[in-house]
Amino acid sequence: MQLFMPIRQTILIVDDAATNLRLLSGLLSESYRVQVANTGKKGLLLARQHKPDLILLDVMMPGMDGYEVCRLLKQDPDVADIPVIFLTGRSEIEDEQTGLMLGAVDYITRPIAPAILRSRIKAQLAVKSSIDTLRQINDYLDVAVSHRTLELNSIKDAVVMAMSSLAEVRDVDTGNHLIRTKLYMRLLADKLKGHARFDAFLTEHNISLVSKLAPLHDIGKVGIPDRILLKPGRYEPQEMEIMKSHPALGRDAIVHAEELLGARISFLDLAKDIVYYHHEKWDGSGYPEGLSGDDIPIAARMMAVADVYDALICRRVYKAPMPHEAACKIMLDGRGKHFDPDVLDVFLAHHEDFYAIALSYVDEDDVLQAKADFAERAKG
Structure with missing residues (x-):
């Protein structure tokens, strides 16, 4: 019973x-x-x-x-x-x-599309439940413990999970993209540990954080209209400018989450670095700030490598997958231009491990087809 x-x-x-x-x-x-x-x-x-x-x-x-x-x-x-x-x-x-x-x-x-509507409703309800839980925890902590206990790992994971669900249901990529980039970031961090330029940043604490926070990198796409986000072809200049606003939208969403909690959460500073700066390029030709070299936060430089590799290697509703060898060649061509040379060298030295992650989390054909069909309806 x-x-x-x-x-x-x-x-x-x-x-x-x-x-x-x-x-x-x-x-x-x-x-x-x-x-x-x-x-x-x-x-x-x-x-x-x-x-x-x-x-x-x-x-x-x-x-x-x-x-x-x-x-x-x-x-x-x-x-x-x-x-x-x-x-x-x-x-x-x-x-x-x-x-x-x-x-x-x-x-x-x-x-x-019924499946898309259910998915978005589910994600928004999950976010609301997480925020409600966070408020309850915050109220309790205000009475029982000091402000710093807001950074308990359970709260961190709840914030990241709630926010990541938004990015997953709005983007044309599947949830496997979020899993892959998370694992890529963990692999990069582990292999960069001990490098003179990165060792001070890559503490065990930060290695864990950059992996957990990686799924947030495109959360700003929640604010991009479907007609642009789901477009299968090349963007028009005006559409591209709107698309390029997603790093700022994502950063603002995290700031808003902090406002809802009524506190500045230090680990979210690293999340804002990843979200806002992951489209910056080593040579200064990226966006939104046009930063170059070491002015770009380390976590964002790592995220650029993980995100671009996944975009090349995996099938999307608008393109076939690129062979791993061809993707590595394109990545190499971006050394010192798009990518921090030292970060890219670590990627290239361990490229087979990255490819193994990609093969382990291949996107389901039916999921991509459903999103392709929705994208086609959105065009009309």
Whole structure:
């Protein structure tokens, strides 16, 4: 006999179209408790009364539109922390930016792919649960222990896991990309340990941290519109400029997480280095700051090698995998240009170990195909 039934999380759907309410309710009711409202005013009332775990919000509604509902929610301390995902047919970049600026955590344009919607909902609920847990821990620690105990390993892992889940569901790469880059970073750190230029930085503590934090490197892509993020071809200049904003968006997300905790967390300084600077290049031709040489943080220089190698060696929805030998040649061509020469030399000296990691965590064909299909729908 089952003695315990887990409490299902609640999702509030706000949409003036009855067809959309039925469709979304049917899609989600097996996994979640679902509440519905057919006007913005009713949605706001239900949110304040029942405090759902997540809100799916249409934009175009008579009377009070979705943007106004979101604005009012974020002004109310009792419900401001409820994550809001916009579901709408409005697909202009300006519309998406407006939704995100108002405080929404995601903006999904119709037609909606059920698997992608479920994945994003799951990730946002995981983030909310992690943040709620962190707040409870923080409140307890304020009473019981000193401020420095916020850096317990369990809290670090919870923050990284919650934030990484955002990057995973928004990017065209699969979760295996995050696993691979994490393992690449651990391998690089272990092999660089003892090198005169890096030994002071690569303490056992930092070696562990750079590996744990590597999955956060592209978290800023959560703020890039689907039409750009999922585009299978070459970016137009304007699209590329928007894409290049993801390091700053990622850094700002980490700063926001610290603000939610009400404290500056020292280990997240290293995360910000990885997220913000991993597209800088040794010769100064990278972004966002155009830093060069040793001005680029060591963790970001390591992340550049791990990230570029994985992008070359692994299949994506828009390209076939490159042979390992060809990828190594391209990496070698970037020595002293894209990459710190000493970091790249360690990669090349142990390239077979990196290739073994890539082979151990190959992306599933069905996952990539599903994301390719979604990317194709997003283009339309």
